[in-house]
Amino acid sequence: MYECIVIGAGIEGSATAYNLAKGGTKGVLLLEQYEACHNRGSSCGQSRITRRAYETLFYVEMMTDAYKMWSDLEKEAGTTLYKRTGVMVFGGNGDPYVQQTIKSMKIANIPHDVLSGAEINRRFPKQMKIPDDYMCVIEEDAGILYAQKALRAMQEQFQKMGGTLLDRHEVTEIVPGDIVTVVTNRGLFKANYVVIAAGPWAPALCSSIGVHLPFKVPYYSIYLCCIHAI
Helix, strand or coil: CEEEEEECCCHHHHHHHHHHHHCCCCCEEEECCCCCCCCCCCCCCCCEEECCCCCCHHHHHHHHHHHHHHHHHHHHHCCCCEEECCEEEEEECCCHHHHHHHHHHHHCCCCCEEEEHHHHHHHCCCCCCCCCCEEEEEECCCEEECHHHHHHHHHHHHHHCCCEEECCCCEEEEECCCCEEEEECCEEEEEEEEEECCHHHHHHHHHCCCCCCCCCCCCCCCEECCCCCC
């Protein structure tokens, strides 16, 4: 019997389990259908861009908290998870995404520079060539998270705080009730609460309990992470 079961040990599920344990919740179980830190999910790979240069103000403000949390995890794990490189977000003059990104960063008081395509070409003549009538917003504090390393560090800290991680446990059924039963290919587990953080596998799990999630893949502008350039 657990207080909470988290289904899916990608970065979202692992972060949920880690913060539950860090916040004092006793009896947290983290289930993963594949091996821990596998290469089939959105958390796999060596690196991911992390930034506050977002169109949506909520994301910009949220990332201020995220930067501190990554720094805290680095200290707890005694390792480096983040590399400051700077990031550029660019598009044609008047591009609504770039314009809104600039607006959101201004509201949140995030340091940034706005340059024309011609200015970018002069500043980085060896790194790139973009149309002169483009514009670009630069956030110098953005950088790279070492994705797989960060995921592993979060899972290790979660376990050090008393959490339980079981991989190769594919969830086949969730039975709601005052006590929730989670059925896997290797046995069943009971908990007071269940968190589903299964990424693209979530719709199948949620539909089994009558919850239907309409997933939509968003369109993103082009990002260029300039290592050592900024």
